[in-house]
């Protein structure tokens with residue numbers, strides 16, 4: 612197969628600890644090429660999950676981090692000027708559709724709605740991608756699948772997916788893993804002892820209870836991994852938690868005190 616697509620192959624197994632039946636459900640969804648939406652707070656394992664599934668299904672994975680400056684051309688492709696005139700360059704969505712990759716649009720609500728609609732013809736049974744400027748209709752490869760991630764906490768009236776987009780997807784809910792699984796993940800990813808991993812998770816659980824009571828978002832698994840990796844580098848646990856867990860999520864002095872106190876409960 613093409614060299615272009617080879618760079619997107621996932622060759623080593625990305626570590627993923629299943630939380631419920633998401634692996635089986637995703638495999639079933641992939642088998643019918645159902646477009647999938649992974650919903651959940653930031654840093655809870657959505658990206659890792661899709662990397663793991665691409666590896667398991669032996670499909671290339673093309674990830675696009677969405678942002679509000681992104682245009683339809685950034686996804687679909689554009690003409691470029693070179694010495695010989697103009698040359699068409701496929702965008703990531705066109706590459707994925709042509710060669711049969713899983714195309715993962717990360718944080719899709721960040722993209723403007725007029726950008727997001729270009730995925731529509733790929734998500735119904737036509738499975739096509741019109742390259743309007745080029746005058747080509749790409750029929751998606753049999754292996755192609757589209758996956759989007761979505762943080763339900765972040766949407767506002769200005770920024771949300773249209774119902775006409777949402778209803779084209781099956782959805783899996785993600786959340787922070789249970790205490791034991793999350794501790795295992797932290798220990799695996801950083802090399803801290805189970806005992807320290809459990810303390811970090813306990814601090815996060817306290818902070819997660821403050822979501823909506825002064826915190827917009829809880830401490831994520833990703834942040835715990837940052838804290839653990841500092842501790843492994845012999846940073847004092849208090850300092851590690853301050854840097855990785857407390858300071859990033861709030862500027863409110865009272866909230867910082869409350870979180871620092873939670874840290875002191877577990878690391879004394």
Ligand SMILES: Nc1ncnc2c1ncn2[C@@H]1O[C@H](COP(=O)(O)OP(=O)(O)O)[C@@H](O)[C@H]1O
Nearest residue numbers: 626627628653654655656657658659800832833
């Ligand atoms: N179930 C899981 N199994 C393995 N690692 C996980 C899991 N959940 C979270 N992680 C870890 O947390 C980090 C952040 O997760 P990520 O997938 O980037 O979050 P999201 O895409 O939801 O923002 C990952 O790099 C990984 O180390």
Ligand SMILES: [Mg+2]
Nearest residue numbers: 657658717760
């Ligand atoms: Mg992600």
